[in-house]
Amino acid sequence: MSASGYGNLDNSGPYSNPAYSNSQWLEKQEARSRRSKRLVIGTLVGLVVIIAVAVGVGVGVSKSHSSSSSKSSSSSSSSSGSSSSSGTVNQTDPNDPSTFVKDDRLKHSFYGLAYTPENSQYPACGNSLDSIITDIQLLSQLTSRIRLYGGDCNQSALVLDAIQRTKVNMTVYLGIYNIPTDSTPYTRQRDAVLDAIKTFGTDHVAGVTVGNEFMLNYLNDNGGTVPNSDIGNQGAALLLPNITDTRQMLAAMNLPKTIPVGNADAGSYFNNEVLAAVDYGMSNVHPWFANVSIDQAATWTWDFFQENNVIVADALSNKPTMYIAETGWPTKSSDAGNANNGPSLASEANLQTFMDTFVCQANQNGTGYFFFEYFDEPWKDQQFGGVEGWWGLFNSNKTLKNINIPDCFIA
C-alpha cells in the first residue's frame, strides 16, 4: 500500500450537541464520532483515525507503597497512601517510592509511552498521587519519556511530583487539551501547567503540547476534510493564539531552559500554519484504524509517518521535530463485530507482533514515537465498547498483559 493514497476520509460530521463544551465531553463525543466512522465508512482504505485519548474515569487500583502517608515533612495530602498486598509494585521502604522493586519482565525499550492518569477527567477528577506514583514506577522501567494529553485534575503537578519522589529519569510532555468553542478549558489547563512548572521546575519537562486533535475536530465540526484548506486555516486561526499564548507565558517565566511548544493531531490533519508555529508535532498513526494487516503494520506506520508528516515538516522553514504521538494495537474487543480491523484480529498475539516488528526497529532508525498506551482504560470500554478500552501494555489493574516486552535498551 502506498502512503500517498491515504486521504482525509475521516468526515462523520459535527458534534451533535453544542453544550459539550469542556474537554471531558469533547473526549466522549470525539470517541463516539470515531466509532461511528468505523461503522459507516465501509470501502475506503487508508483511514487514519485516532483513538480515544486523554482522560479516564477508571477503577481504583491497590498499591503497595504509601508515598504520601509518610510522617515526613511532605506536604502532600492528595492521597490515602494505603498499603496492599495485591499491589503491582513493591517498595523495600514503603514510605519511599524511589525504593521500588524492578520487574524483570519490563525492559527499557520504548522511545516513549502515551499516558493518561486514571480519573483525570474534568470535572469528575479523583486521581491520586499514590496511583500516579505506581504508574511512574512502572513506566520508568519501560521508557524515559511520557506524554500527557491534558492538564486537568492537577495531573501535570501530580506526574511531576511522582517523578521527583520516585527519582527516576523521566521527562514528560505536558498537555493542554484546548477546544475551538470555549476558551475556558485552555486557560484552566494552561494555568495548571504553568503552575506545575513553577513548583517542580523544568528538569523533567520535555515540552508543552497545545492541542490534541484540534484540527480533526474543527474540520469534522465544520464539514471540512482537508487541513490545508480555507476551513482548515480558519481552524488554525483559532488554535494559533493558544500556541502563541503558551509560548509567551513560558517565556515570561524566565525559566532556566526554553520549553518546546508543540501540537498533536491525527496523522492526516496537520495544518502547515500550525506546524510553522510549533517546535514539534505529534502525529497519531494507527494501522489498526487504517485496516492494515498486522504483517504490514510496522512498515505501514513508518511509511505513513515519513511521507505524511516528516517530509512535510522538513519542507517548512522552522522544521518542527515530528513524533508519532500514538501507535499501537488493541488486544481485544468487547464485541465480536469490532474484533478485527478487516484483515487482522485485536489480540495479545498481534500486539506482540506489532511490538516485535516496530519498537526496536524504530529505535534503531531514530523514530521518536509514543507507544499507545500504558494501560487499558475501562471508561472507554464502558462508554464506547469495541476495542476502545483495550490498548494497554498493562491491564487496567496495572498487571502486565500476556506479552514479552522487546529487549533493546534505549535511553
Ligand SMILES: *[C@@H]1O[C@H](CO)[C@@H](O)[C@H](O)[C@H]1NC(C)=O
Ligand atoms: C475496516 O474493517 C472493518 C471490519 O471488517 C470494516 O467494518 C470497516 O469498514 C473497514 N474500514 C475501512 C476504512 O476499510
Ligand SMILES: *[C@@H]1O[C@H](CO)[C@@H](O)[C@H](O)[C@H]1NC(C)=O
Ligand atoms: C510484592 O511482594 C509480595 C510479598 O513478598 C509478593 O507476594 C508479590 O508477588 C510482590 N509483587 C510484585 C509485583 O513483585
Ligand SMILES: *[C@@H]1O[C@H](CO)[C@@H](O)[C@H](O)[C@H]1NC(C)=O
Ligand atoms: C496538585 O498536586 C501537587 C503535587 O502533588 C500537590 O502539591 C497539590 O497540593 C495538588 N493540588 C491540589 C489542588 O490538589
Ligand SMILES: *[C@@H]1O[C@H](CO)[C@@H](O)[C@H](O)[C@H]1NC(C)=O
Ligand atoms: C484560546 O483559544 C480559544 C479558542 O480558539 C480562544 O477563544 C481563546 O481566546 C484563546 N485564548 C488565548 C489566551 O489565546
Ligand SMILES: *[C@@H]1O[C@H](CO)[C@@H](O)[C@H](O)[C@H]1NC(C)=O
Ligand atoms: C525504520 O523502522 C520501521 C519500523 O519498524 C521500519 O518499518 C522501517 O523500514 C525502518 N526504516 C529504515 C530506513 O530502516
Ligand SMILES: *[C@@H]1O[C@H](CO)[C@@H](O)[C@H](O)[C@H]1NC(C)=O
Ligand atoms: C488484573 O486484570 C487481569 C485482566 O483482567 C486479570 O486477568 C488479573 O487476574 C487481574 N489481577 C489482579 C491481581 O487483580
Ligand SMILES: *[C@@H]1O[C@H](CO)[C@@H](O)[C@H](O)[C@H]1NC(C)=O
Ligand atoms: C535520561 O533520559 C534521557 C532521555 O530523556 C537520556 O538522554 C539520558 O541519557 C538519561 N540519563 C540517564 C542518567 O540515564
